[in-house]
Amino acid sequence: MYNGKEHGGVEGALFANLDDTNHITVADPYLIDIVQSLMNLTEAWKDKVKGGSIKLQFAVQIGSKLDADRQERLMEFVQETPVPEKDMGKVLHAYAMEMPEWSIRHILRIYRLAERTKAALIMFNDLMERLEQVIRQFEFDFWDGNLPREEDRLESVLEDVHHKLTALAEHAPRREKKAYNYNGSYGDSSSNSWEHQEERGGVSFHALIGVPDEADAKQVRKQSKKLLKLLHPDHGGSAYLFDWVKKAYDVYNGNGHKE
Structure with a gap:
């Protein structure tokens, strides 16, 4: 639930005056997940969201992937170690993996x-x-x-x-x-090199995405979609790998491997 007043946009509204009786009940499952993730943030991360120093989408990822202890350690890490914005998703993923x-x-x-x-x-x-x-x-x-x-x-x-x-x-x-x-x-980024990889004796597309060589098109499609979701730059993933998997899968489909 969040107060409906103006407090610096959506981010501010989600955290301002939560004890106020004027509130909106969120019923949509997708929005519930977002609000819950934001409510899971520590106070230090909530302050960053309200101050506009981090993107809302990144804050949702922090709240959904890290418990309070790892959020505090992530905060200390980014304060001690300069991290370019393009690499923040990598750092978050590493903390989620407890590295x-x-x-x-x-x-x-x-x-x-x-x-x-x-x-x-x-x-x-x-x-x-x-x-x-x-x-x-x-x-x-x-x-x-x-x-x-x-x-x-x-x-x-x-x-x-x-x-x-x-x-x-x-x-x-x-x-x-x-x-x-x-x-x-x-x-x-050499993204078209997939088309020649098997000619060079490289690793097969099946092996790199993590399915057996005998996997059918349905299994390949399922694993490819899983990887594309994980690697999407909007989710803090790798733009390079997202582009490679997408183009490699398109080539795979173009060679007649369809369900």
Whole structure:
């Protein structure tokens, strides 16, 4: 329930004067979930919503995914560690997965390194393909909760990804930039590379989305929809992976794999 007066827009109205007798009863299930998520926020996060310093949609995600203790730790983390807005969804997801804070900082470093490495390798198709494979697998493991829970193994996996990206980045300065090495499609995150992946001997679409190779079209569709919902940028997911899964699934359907 929330007061119907004007208090800085919808966000303010949801938290202002909750003990007032003037209120609106929310009956729509979708809105009930949103209001409940907002009411689950700690006072510190509610203050940020009322002050307009975070988006309402992100606040709903916090209230729906984190208990009070993890909300407090997330607040401390973002106050101590500068996090770009585009990476806040990753941090929230990591807290929802109860990952240790050192690993969250390491994951943010991996994403920053991946961006710098992509900029360095944009002229080299073969290295871009290898970069794409490394970061794609890492992102699937991260967003699908497949990273190790045991801290020593987790550190080893993150260090391995970091090492692979660093090694790729070190190749670029030693190679002559010739025009025939460059494919303009990599200026758009190489998203069309799926069409050639099986020709390169890469991992199958079935394996990457997490279904058996013998899965039928209905199973593939169900898992693809689940991943697209998880990875949607509006839900704090990865725009790169969302685009890749969407285009890969379109190619899969275009090859006659329909229900």
